[in-house]
Amino acid sequence: MDVVKKTHWWQSDALKWAVVALLGLLVAYLVVLMYAQGEYLFAIMTLVLSSAGLYIFANRLAYAWRYVYPGFAGMGLFVLFPLVCTIAIAFTNYSSTNQLTQERAREVLMDRKYQAGKSLNFGLYPQGDKWQLALTDGESGKHYLSDAFSFGGEQKLTMKEAQALPTGERATLRVITQNRQALNQITAVLPDDSQLVMSSLRQFSGTRPLYTQAEDGTLINNQSGVKYRPNNDIGFYQAINADGNWDGEKLSPGYTVTIGWDNFLRVFTDEGIQQPFFAIFVWTVVFSTLTVLLTVAVGMVLACLVQWEALKGKAVYRLLLILPYAVPSFISILIFKGLFNQSFGEINMMLNALFGIKPAWFTDPTTARTMIIIVNTWLGYPYMMILCMGLLKAIPDDLYEASAMDGAGPFQNFFKITLPLLIKPLTPLMIASFAFNFNNFVLILLLTNGGPDRLGTTTPAGYTDLLVSYTYRIAFEGGGGQDFGLAAAIATLIFLLVGALAIVNLKATRIKFD
Structure with missing residues (x-):
């Protein structure tokens, strides 16, 4: 006897294809609207993700992809798309003076x-x-x-x-x-x-x-009679003289144009950018490396101490040592900023009472960098300590018992047994910590804001700036106009540098521990 399976109206193929058609029309409308507004990257991203989603959810053969599509779509929308946009901006003159399209810039000028x-x-x-x-x-x-x-x-x-x-x-x-x-x-x-x-x-x-547009697109100033022609090399309407050559006067606002590799070349050829960029890059690598080494060293030693069987009140010590991790980092940073105050901070008051010194934590480059490493070590060691406490539980007690029978002491046990067995599983986390501190923007912004400032640079730069904070200052604090194109070029270089360093670290550790 055949059993006829009842199909509800909301499960019918006709309804499904009607919904797919409506969604397809909506996507097409949005894509056309974005394209008409000049948002080409948004239009392409919307078209690709929406088309893939409609195909996967409408096609029975692609049923398995329904479970991984949200992850791929999220990665494309929140990871790949911002990266592509950043790289695209790096090849333009996009800045506070060159934000508009040429058509919009002409409209603004014609309205004057x-x-x-x-x-x-x-x-x-x-x-x-x-x-x-x-x-x-x-x-x-x-x-x-x-x-x-x-x-x-x-x-x-x-x-x-x-x-x-x-x-x-x-x-x-x-x-x-x-x-x-x-x-x-x-x-x-x-x-x-x-x-x-x-x-x-x-x-x-x-x-x-104020301006009248001629048939060839030239703008004529009705007061002075000066003619302005669009200069697509720099993205401005620029004055022309009687011979038809460019004059010095430019009209603002300008418009965005593609300038090729100019922003990248500025990083390596403009001395006002080149010198601070390489100096900041070296300091960023040193800062990230020292932070990882110090946080791992402090966290590992403290983890070994609080796991010591003879220690009384281990639970209290664990709680106190983990507290810095429980407090929001921005609160801790601002508290340290007050503690390191040169005139009224408690740290300088104690140093002055004990040794008669009052370091200039915020005005001297060396002491400012030392302060940043101290604060970041304080913020980072609890995480490493928690990891090491968990990893120590996985080390067999037989190894320490055998070592004790051979007459080994605590230091020999640490360097011969504990350290080698902890470093290998910690290596991926150390690389992740290095990448995080390479872009530790919040610490620099709240503690020193990059200061003390470097002199003789064409872009705002400080001795404690990391590459990420240097990029931020170029993008939003540039005295000659916020240079988003140059900032995007440096952000692209940071992405490549961090990726390359991560690959080198992974290969080096694989060779060492395999």
Whole structure:
């Protein structure tokens, strides 16, 4: 007897394909919208991920991929896409002065106006819940009044000649200031068809477009007659002289253009960038290496001590030693910043009382770097101690018993048994710790902000800056404009350096311990 399996309406193929079609149309609309807005990378990413998702969830043969697709999509969206965007920006002149597309930059320039023609004094007079605009020509003494209007949006007011100003109290400067944005959207049209806009808190003036676009795309300044042509090598509308050659004047804002390898070449050829970059790179490697070595050494020694059978109150010691890991790092960093204060910090007060010295922790490069390593060791040793405590449990007691029969002491046991058996499983975690500290941005930002600053550099750089904080300062603190393209180039180099160092470390440890 055949059993007919009942299919519910929500399980039908027709409904499934209808949903797939609707989602496909939505994705197509979003992709076209992103492409029209110039967001090409977003459009490509949306198209690829959405198409793969629709294919996997609509195709029965790809059923197994439904479980791994969210992971791949997340990796593509949150790992690969930011990386691709960063690399793409590194090949452009993207900065605070070159953020727009060429079309948008031209629109901004074409919207600029300059004052031309006569200026008339204005006043606002209340008319119930509305207002009336009054203009007065100071030379002829004529008055012009508008009909009652309400603030909101762009609007043109037809002005009619009047014998006198309206009766009632004139609006104060405070009222005009509060409604300045709305007044800026008003155009007053006089009987002779001349148009005036608000030019100050007490005047309406005639205006004209500052630039006129010629047929070849050249912008002409209507005041000076200077011509500006788009220079796609630098991303600015730049003045041209009578011979058609480039002049020095550039119009802001500029626009984003592709400049090839220029940002990468600046890192290696511009002395103002080259010197701090290599010095900061060396310090970053030294800082990361010392931090890993010190945190592992301190954590391993303390783990061995709190596992010592003869030690009384081991649980209390464990709790106290793990506390730095339980406190949020930014709180600990700010507390240490106060403790290391040169004038009022407790550390300098104790050093002055004991040894008569008061180190300049924040102004001397060497002591500032020493302070950073001390603080980071304090923040990092509890993690390594917890790992070592777990790994120590895995070491057989027979090894120590055999060592004791041979007459070995605690130091021989540590260097001959404990250390070799702990280092191998700790190696991947040490490499991960190295990569993390290579980009330890929070510590530098909160403790020293990269200071003390280096002199004679064309980009903001400090003696305690790591490459990641140096990149941040270039991107957001550059005195000549935030240079996101150069920052993206350095971020790309950091990615390559960290990846290369991680591979070298893995190969070195594999050769050593295999």
